[in-house]
Amino acid sequence: MSKELNLWLDDLLKDIKIIQFKRKNSRRVRIDIAPEALPALLELLQGRASYVHLSAISCVDWIEENEFELVYHVWSYETNSLVSAHTRISREPGVYLSVYDLYTPAAFFERDIHEMFGVYFEGSPDMEKFILTEWNGPPPMRKDFDSEAFVNQTFNWEEYHPQWLKDIEAEGGGITTRPEDVR
């Protein structure tokens, strides 16, 4: 039964002109869709095809194209398949619509993405700080945030070859295998 449902859904989705449809295997579908149409697609999937479970919203920063890619993963318990709806929004100003009215758990994912990437979701119930409550810098998962430079600027480092190690080496001990030897 579930296989037939999947086939029907495939036919249906292939008929919609504005989306790119690609079935990856019997349980996974990838859809590329314009940002204006995404809430409508999710509503259709949830209401008409029993995709009731929003597993995750993920975000990718495509800095060269100046875009954020948002991926909505929705799961159906009827057809046992996952639809990943990909959409791309402009990096500036990075504002998009919340799907909180369709899927309540979206509040959690959207708050997380807002914190990590700085994408603002209009209509999301809470855009406050979430996990990084003690972080005042830029959103750290953006590609233009240089974590290494930040770390070198903020933290000190332990000496790599301290005196006590030199003392041990003078007695014939110390590091037997250096990282360079392994690589």
Place this chain on the structure above:
Amino acid sequence: MNELDKIPVRQEISVAQGSVKRSNPLANVFDELVRFCQSRSMFMLHYCTGCGAIELPPAMTSRFDMERLGIQPMVTPRQADILLITGYVSVKTLKRIILTYEQMPAPKYVIGICSCTVNGGMYWQSYATAKVLKEYLPVDIYIAGCMPRPEAVISGLRDLMGDIKSGSASNWKRYFQNYDHYLGNQQKLFDEDWQTPTDIIAEAEHYGLITDQTLGEHTALLQKHQQPLEALEFSLGEKREKIRGENQ
């Protein structure tokens, strides 16, 4: 009493008595006995920060059995001697570690397990991880490895026991003696208005460990941003009424 003078007395600082060496040789013997007993009865705070914690259950339980050395887990910082930092320390966790450490009664010992506590380990590039633990707390022993086996953990704990027995495990005093330095590092990472509920300066006074490094510019900031403690409002009734009002 001539025989007593021949008893070899160690010159190290007694853990129980601070830096004052007692003139009575019998008292020194007694101190040594106290230190021996201390080293054989250690309570390890059950507070784990990272992945290295996974090596502790086998180290504690029947396979490697730390209890035969007198080391037991303890659930509250007020009753523990050892604080194990078992892995990467995020900035957020570091705050909690400092709060926990300051609550522990002296003498207290800190053990940094895994490479991450030494130099950030595999999280060296991470913006959220504090790198060198000993900048913020005095660490007694590092057990390096990613992650160290239970044998290594036990060997490190045995080293600590040896240090306690000989009286050289006095790193906890450094926190009181150099409080300004440690607080400065903490303030650099957190904020200027960083506060802890434990009054370290008063404790340092109590232990007689105030030096010219205890107070300084950073502790001055501490006093500047200090806010008097206020009782929390008890507002259960109001909340109930609010909920009732919303329901209506």
